[in-house]
Amino acid sequence: MxxxxxxxxxxxxxxxxxxxxxxxxxxxxxxxxxxxxxxxxxxxxxxxxxGGLLDRGSIGLRERELLILRATARCGAEYEWGVHVAAFNGKAGFSQAQLADTCAAQPDAGLWTASELTLLALADSLHASADVDDALWLRLSEHFRPEQLIECLLLVGLYHAVSFVANGLRVEHEPGAPRFPA
Structure with missing residues (x-):
């Protein structure tokens, strides 16, 4: 950049x-x-x-951060991805392999729980089409209540906007914030 x-x-x-x-x-x-x-x-x-959603919401911190990491990675927003890894991974508890996988073209199903895989699919679907097909919605509904799904949708959209700003302004990386894995 x-x-x-x-x-x-x-x-x-x-x-x-x-x-x-x-x-x-x-x-x-x-x-x-x-x-x-x-x-x-x-x-x-x-x-x-x-308008931020970093307060205590209807989904857990790990779920929130998974959506943010996947959305920012899909947008190529290394600045925001790194800030969230640095600030929240201590509590979210992702392994190095999981952090790297948030940036992979296709997530490794062996690294995630079933509910986490649906969240990754949600972020990917919204990034690709700005929509969620009925089959994915049904899978998501097996793990999350309607109020949680609303929060998930808004989180992905909000972090697309944050990614656009960070990328468009070419915000320089924060000291100590990790970069995307190689």
Missing amino acids: SQSRVQPMQAPYAEDIQAAFDSIMPPGVPPLKLFRSLAHNPRVLRRMLA
Whole structure:
């Protein structure tokens, strides 16, 4: 990826921007480059942070992160994929083989549970066609309730949008965030 198209803002930040960063970042952790880049448009930054789904939802953290990793990998958003691996894999507990598999053209069924395979298929289906066929929906429904499936759909769509922004702005990688496997 080439150089960042919009340089991330540097501290000190305007009061409203600092408040937005404080709402999303753990204490003492500097704001991510993506957030600092979006801060050039404070309204967009605030709306994106308000629309996020990183809170406690109807699906588990591991399921959420699996959808995010697959969606960002399918979009080629190495920045966002790496940020999520760095920030959440300690709790999500994916093995190195599983992390690599989120970037594979075809997931290895031997690495995943049946419900996780349906989530990977969901992310792939939405990426390929912006839809979910009836057979996949039926498989998903065996593992997830309607409110969970709504959250899953929105997560994949939201992280397509985040991927578009990270890729379009050419956001530079965060220190310590892993890259896609070779």
